[in-house]
Amino acid sequence: MHRRRAGRSRNHLPAAACFLLLGAVVTVAGDAASGAPAIVATVCGATQTPNPEAFDVSFVTTLEMIYQNVTRSGFGAASSGTGNSSNSNSTVFGLGQCLAYLSPTDCQLCYAQSRVKLPHCLPADAGRIYLDGCFLRYGARNFTADAVDASDTAVCNATGGQPEPGFAASAAALVGNVTEAAPGAKDYYYASSSESPAAYAAAQCWRSLNASACAACVASARDRVLRQCLPGAVEGYGLNAGCVVRYSTRPFYLAADTGGGGGDGSSSRHIVITVIASVFTALAVIGIAFVWTKMRSRRDDLHDDMYGSAEIIRAIAASHLSFKYDELRRATDEFNQINKLGQGGYGSVYKGVLPDGREVAVKRLFFNTRQWADQFFNEVKLVSQVQHKNLVKLLGCSVEGPESLLVYEYLCNTSLDHYLFDAFKKNALDWERRFEIILGTAEGLSYLHSASEIRIIHRDIKASNVLLDERFRPKIADFGLARNFMDDQSHLSTGLAGTFGYMAPEYIVHGQLTEKADIYSYGVLVLEIVTGRKNHNSVASSSEGLSLMALIWKHYNAGTLMELLDPNLHEQCSKEEALQVFHIGLLCAQASPNVRPPMWKVVEMLSSKGKLLPRPTQPPFINVKGSNANGDSSGSVSLMSNSDKSPFSLNQLSVSGMQAR
Incomplete structure (x- = not known):
């Protein structure tokens, strides 16, 4: 008997391997780290783009446009960029889809993982990545109607011993069933299972195909996976340009009533028992981890291998x-x-009153992971070494209890975002205060980049990380993601960290960190301050369906920027003052890092009245459009600008490494 089911994939792949496939580099990945979806295969094109910098910007914009549709419906396709010759063409096409058995949250997590990993193919002009539950692809040509191509492959998992007798025949029959049914099923997805021996299979085509192309795709993937993986492999993937076919000895999707057939009670009981056992196993693991963490936090040598933290504790x-x-x-x-x-991202902040009457802000961090502990010691080391009127002052910390705490000066007006994006509270931010916030934040960043004893990049400049004192003077806070440079370093290669929507395109793509990433974030912040609009939700609030960056660039070219000035600021500043700040924000938010001014220059420009400024070049993400731009919700929409275009809300998402926060 067969029953169709849907659910969350739990794949384990063999050790990583690399091989060449028809001119494209294909990587088969091992187990996913930190619970992230496993990478099944990555295929990078053999040809490099002739204009990497422009291609990178279009790449990021295209993936931005895909994200909102993926999180809403599980599928998105888009393109961006222009070019009239092979030397100047920067157009990038993209397509992303989650398999139907993923929940919306798991889909977002899977997309976020693919979004971080796919840039490893650059500067190749094409690439695709198959994860355990989703697919993402980019290229310099429109491939969205492709069902099969020369890079199609199969991945077989032969670990865990030989399958049970009869499994190969059962799996082959299931693969035949699901590939026959998928072209006529909802969203081109069909899954089925059988018992004695247990076998599971699923097939899905991308929604950009028509039914006949889907049928050709799954037939091709079926033949390849059966030919290459059976009878010896316990799991196999047929990975085509337009579809995925998979079989396994394990239920890689959770049960759902699909009406796809009968199925007896023993099958249901088997799944229930499996789920219950998994839950109890997970609870046991969590309990052990909790006890181990508590014990570990009390050892004197708790973090001997974490950035010299044992020495820091003693000091x-x-x-x-x-x-x-x-x-x-x-x-x-x-x-x-x-x-x-x-x-x-790494804990909660509480107001406290010390015995001597001082008000403080206490940042509470739990050592749930190695990464969080690293962030704590990183913040202690960096912030204790910098002193500036526009940086939040670290008063101290506690390292003796069951959790570690940071103690900062308390700022009564909390953070800038609480005022700037509140219709009533923003009245407290007149032009004079906003300009002081813009200038003070620039001065604080200039100090971090070039005037402090250690060269620091903050990595997470945004409105919620700019705190305000009793006179609304700005102080940059939250140094958990900050990194310091040695004098002879031009850049750092790091895991992706920060907040989407404020992150520079070159950092998102290549992970190479310079001061220019902070400058881009600052530019976005400046434009938010003068417009009073969030970068991440301006698509929804715009009648034209344009992102904030696109809207500002459009009005800049039309000479109508004053129309975007926050209405609360009218009559409070001259046109020249407002346009100068708009102009500086655009200079900082340019797509090319090489033309963004250093922060000391930004301070100079803000302090100089009437000085002629260079013309800004086009910012990234201006092709991001929302569903308000047209009535078709299935069209290309905006993505992952972690302000509101990213997992979990979806745009105040900050990420560190692969993990969203």
Whole structure:
């Protein structure tokens, strides 16, 4: 008997391997790290783009345009860029789709993983990546109607021993069933299972194909996976340009009532038992991890291998920076929710009152992972070494209790975003205060980049990380993602970290970090401050369906930028003052990092009245359009500009490494 099911994939692949396939580089990945969806295969084109910088910008914009549709419906296709010759063409086409058995949240996680990994193919002019549950592809030509091509392949998993007798025949029959049914099924997806021996299979085509192209695609993938993977492999993938076919000994999708056939009670009981066992196993693992973490946090040599943290602990304990854990717990009234000021990527911040009457902000971090511990010690090391009027002052920390705490000066007006994006509170931000925030933030960044003893890149400049004191003077906060440079370093190669929507395109694509990434983020922030609009939700709020960057660029070229000035600022500043700030924001947010001005130059430009400024070049992401631009919700829409175009809300998402926060 066969039953169609849907659910979350749990794949384990063999050790990583690389091989050449018809001129394209194909990588078969191993297990996913940190619970991220496993990479099944990556195919990179053999030809490099002739204009890498322009191609990179179009690449990021295209993937931005795909994301919103993927998170809404599981599928998205888009293109961006222009060019009239082979030397100047920067057009990039893209397509992304989640397999139907993924939940919306798992789809977002899968897309985020593919989004971070696919740029590894650049500067190749084409690439695709197959993950355990989703697919993402880009190229210099329109491939969206391709069902098969020369890079189609199969991936077989022969680990875990030989399959049970009869499995090969059962799996082959299932693969035949699902590939026959998929072209006529909803969203071109069909899955089925059988017992004795247990076997599972699914097939899905991309929604850009028609039914006949889907039928050709799954037939080709079926023949390849059966020929190359059976009878010896316990799992096999047929990976084509337009579809995926998969079989396995494991239920890689969860149960769902599809009406696709009968199925007896033993099958249902088997799945229920499997799920319950998995839940109890997960709870046991969590419990063990929790106990281990508690014990580990109390060892003197807790972080001997984490950026020299053992030495830091001893130094802090002997310095004026050290606070007692119990003192801070009492100061925050046992971390009472009433005192909670906000939620960050690595913990919560609470207001506290010390015994001497001082008000402080206590950042509460749990050592749930190695990464979080690293962020804590990184922040202690960096912030304790920098002092500037526009940087939040670190008063100390606690490293003795069950969790580690950072203690900062308390700023009564919280963060800029609480005022700037609130229809009533923004009245407190007149032109004079906004200009002071813009200038002060620039001065703080200039100090970090070039005036402090250590050269620091913040990596997460945004409105919520600019705090305001009682006079609304700005102070840059949250150095958990910051990185310092050696004097002889031109850049750092790091995992992706920051907030989408504020992240520079070259950093998203290549992961090479320079001060120019902060400058781009600052430019976006400046444009938000003068317009009073969030970068991430301007598509939804615009009658034209344009992103904030596109809207500003359109009005800049038309000479009508004053129409975008926050209405609250009318009559508070001259046209020249407003246009100068718009202009500086655009200069900082240019697509090419080489033409963005350094922050010391930005401070100089803001402080000089009437000085002639260079003409800005086009910013990235201006081709991002929302569904308001036309009534077709199935068209290309905007993506992952982590402000509101990213997983989990979807645009205040910040990410570090592969993980969203």
